[in-house]
Each structure stands twice: as C-alpha cells, then as structure tokens.
Amino acid sequence: MRRSKTLEKDRRVIEIYFLIPPIIILACITIYPFIYAVVMSFKNLIFGKYVFVGLANYRHLIVGGRFAHSLYITMVFTSIAVVVEVILGMLIALLYSEELPGISILRMLLILPMVTTPIVVAMVFRQFIYPPDFGLLNYFFDLIRLPMLKLKWHCSIRTALISLVLVDVWQMTPFPFLVFLAGLKTLPKEPYEAASIDGASPRRKFFYITLPLLRRVIMVVIVFRIIGCFKAFDIFYGITGGGPGLATENLSVYIYLQTFKYNRIGMASTASIVTMFITFFLIFVIYKGILGWRGKS
C-alpha cells in the first residue's frame, strides 16, 4: 500500500513537473505576443504616438476590402495547390511504388525540393525559371513546341497566382508522394488477389480498393497541405511580393506589407488577430471533421 503511494507520487513527477516548464515557456512566447497584438489592434499611430482608437481598425479591416481580398487569394491558392499536389503526389507514388532500376535513388532525390530553402526556391524561379525572355520554362515550352504556353508567368496579373501555385506544387508535391508511397506499402495483399481472381482491371482496383484503404492517409495529407498553404509567405514575398497589383497578396503578405511598407502596425495587428481566429476556426473544423470521421469508421 505504501509502495503504491510513493509510486503515485513518483509518477506525478512526470505528469506535472515534466509538463509545467515547457508549457509555461510556450505560453510566454506565444500568448504574450498574442496579447500584445490584441492591445495594438485597438491603437493607431497618430502624430508619432500610439493612440487608443477603439474598434476603428476592425471596422477599417472589414470595410476596406483589401483584407478580404487577401483572404480570397489565400483560399484560391490553397484550394488549387492542395488538389493538384494530392493528385500529382498520388500519381507519382503509384509510378514509383513499382520496382524499377534505380528507383530507391530516385525516391531519395525526390525529397530534395521539399527541404530546399523556400526563399532560395523563390529566387531561382523569379530569376532563372520564370523570366519571360531568358527563363528556362519558356525555353522548355519552345523545345516541346508548345509556344502558346509561353506566358509572362509572375510578371502578369493573370498568371501570377498560378505561377506561385506551380512553385508550391513543385516544392511540396514530394510530401504527398512520400506519405502515399509509405501508405501503399502498408496495404494488405489479399483484396488485390481476390480482385484479380474476379478479373478486375487495374483502374477498378485503384478506385475500389486502394483509394478506400488510403482514405485516412489522404485526409491527413490534405490537412497538412491546407495548413502549409495557409501559412505560405516565402514564395509570395520572394517572387511577387504581393504584386502585380494585388494579384498575389495573401494574408501573410498583407500583414507584412501593412507593417513594413505602410507602417500601419495597428492594422497589421488587427489582421493578425483576425487571422489567428481564422486559424482557430480551421483547427476546429479539421479537428471535429477528423474526429467525427474517426468515430464513424
């Protein structure tokens, strides 16, 4: 009896003392800036002083329309990029799941875009791949005789956002690819054998066996990529900086420009707070969605 009591006390060391210090530090470095931003969102710089202005910033944020536009850009970017990355990642995973000569090296090499520094990627695309006159991409389309695809890429309002989606697809498709590849390896063999006996075509096997079995993995990958695209800043800042016009100004770039270009800290803080609440909302949807979905199966 006494032994179990000391054991109980002993376990509390892990339960409490292991958790408290990290949580306090994390709270200090995340909640303090958050509170600071909340306070700043009620203030504005007027004649060199931060003056309390009430809800003026929030009103301006909603009425102004520029924030809403940046939210719209974020959503468009995220939805296109996630769909393309997941589909492309699945196709490449299927291609690479078979044993081909040198395939293990190829699998390894395909990680590289993902670990490459995003701002370096942005500079490479901006300076060496996309330039309409001497860029690699337009030269490539020349080579394969598709001159109608020779666009102005990041320099034109109409193609700027798609150019950024393309960069994200190039960089992050390896993630769905890797996860799907690992997922394909864990699949049981029996359903496929049974389907082969029934004479199912490879396509039917994919849609009726592989996809349902990988449903959970696909969900998780989609969630991860939504988070990644929602946070995207580096390639936006590096390639277009929000331009041309407002064509590629997403949430992060909006906040950045409000602070460092227009010197409107109040507006930037307000936008940060609203972005934070959008994040909470997204977490809530994702968490409930996945949990609810888990409960069902």
Next chain:
Amino acid sequence: MGNKLARRVKYIVRVILAYVVALLFLAPILWMVASSFKKRIDIIVSPPKIFFNPTILNYHNIFHWSAQETKWGLTYPILRYYGNSLIVSIIAIGIALLLGIMAAYSLSRFKSKKREQIGIWILSTIMAPPIVFAIPYFMIARTLGLFDSYTILIIASITISLPFTIWMMKSFFDDVPKELEEAAYIDGCSSLQAFLRISLPLAKPGIAATLILSFIIVWNDLVFPLTLTADRAKTLPAAVQGFLGWTQTFYGMMAATGVLAIIPVIVIALIAGKSLISGLTLGAVKG
C-alpha cells in the same frame, strides 16, 4: 507473344517516365547550381545555355565582398550570416528538443480533457502563419532594444520549433509500449529512471527524425530573420535576396549564395534520408 511485348513496352515507358519526373523535380535546383558557375553573359541569354564555360568567379566574389567594402558600397559578410544561421538553428532546436521531449512524454503518458486542450493549443501554434507572431515580436524587440539580436531571433524561432518538437515526439512516445515501463516499475525503477533508461533510448530514432526536421524548418525560416534582424543577426535565407538590387541584379552571386544556403539541408537530407522520411510520414500513416 504480343502480350509479352506489350508488357515490355509498358515497363520501359514506366522507367522513362520515372526518370523524367525525377528530372523535372530536380531541374530548378540543378539549374541554380549551373547558374552559380556561369558568367553574367551566360545567364542573361536567350535561348538559355545548357553548355558553358564554368567559372568560380561568383563564389570568389561572394567571399571577396565579405572581406571589404566594394565599389558599389555593398558589404556582404556571408561567413557571418552562415555563422548566424548555424548559431540560431542549433540553439533554437536544442532548447526546443529538451523542453519538447519532456512535454511530449508527459502528454503521451497521461491523458485528460485538459491535456487534450493543451494539445489543440499546441496544434494551433503550429498552424498559425508565423507572420502573426512576427509583428508583435518586432514591436517588442524595438521597445526592449533587442532588435537585430540573437536573443529575440532565437526566442522567435522557438515558437516554431517547440510546438513542432512536442507534437512529433508525442507520436513517437505513443509508440513506445507502456508495458515495458510497467515492467521496470515492478523491478523497482522510479518513473524518472524508467523514462531515462527505457522510453528515451527506445525513442532515439524519433529524436533523430525530430532533430533533422526541426533543423531544416528553422534553417529555412525566412519570416523571423526578415522581420527581426537588420544585419548583425541576419541569417542566410534573409540574405539571399540581397543581390536583388534596384539598379541591377547579381544573378550569378545570388545563385552561388543560394547554393551555399541549401548545402547543409541537402547534405542532411541525403545522409539521413531514411530518418527524414520516417519523420515526415509518421503522423500521416499511423496518425
């Protein structure tokens, strides 16, 4: 017979396709490496030159510029930026690893409603765009006089690396069977001993994967160095775009800096690829 031929053709098409895909994904990186060895005249040329006379002039210039002020009035202490990147990444991931392992172990071993809420809070700090933290940090740094110092950059970097470490390590500790620890208690181990002697060694692959991933994340981070530093504590990613001048762009030197910036992460990815992949796919496949 015809069936066999068709299968053979299919196989060859697969092989070619696999290599073309790999080439497409590597092309921009290879192109940057090639451009870093080109003279300016070989870079701004249409059609682009695949074959050219390589030169190390760009690399020479970078290190030369770091030594003295040049005729453009531009100094570019790349070695210092490199050192800054290393110092900030190593300290930030070290602190995050120490604290993260503790929190992750506790969260993994004891479950309750409150702990679940802590989990959601950690998840939301992972999910929030880092710029949301960068703006208040910028203001705080200015009022405290910490702008452009290691301290503020490391603290800010921990806001990325600590939640990530907790979240990664928790799923690794979830995999360590509880029965082993219970066996250790029966043999008279305290819970601290059980943690140090059993769970921690068993989670070693997880620690390796977490270390690698968080190093890559912190090394690659742009938001905090961009907003919180000007020169003294500037890191390499924030310095890459320094060659984007108002009057002219130093293409070759930019490519060379880019190559230098990605060497550490690429080398790590190639050496520890297995560990990296296990870390990346862990959450998704097992969940």
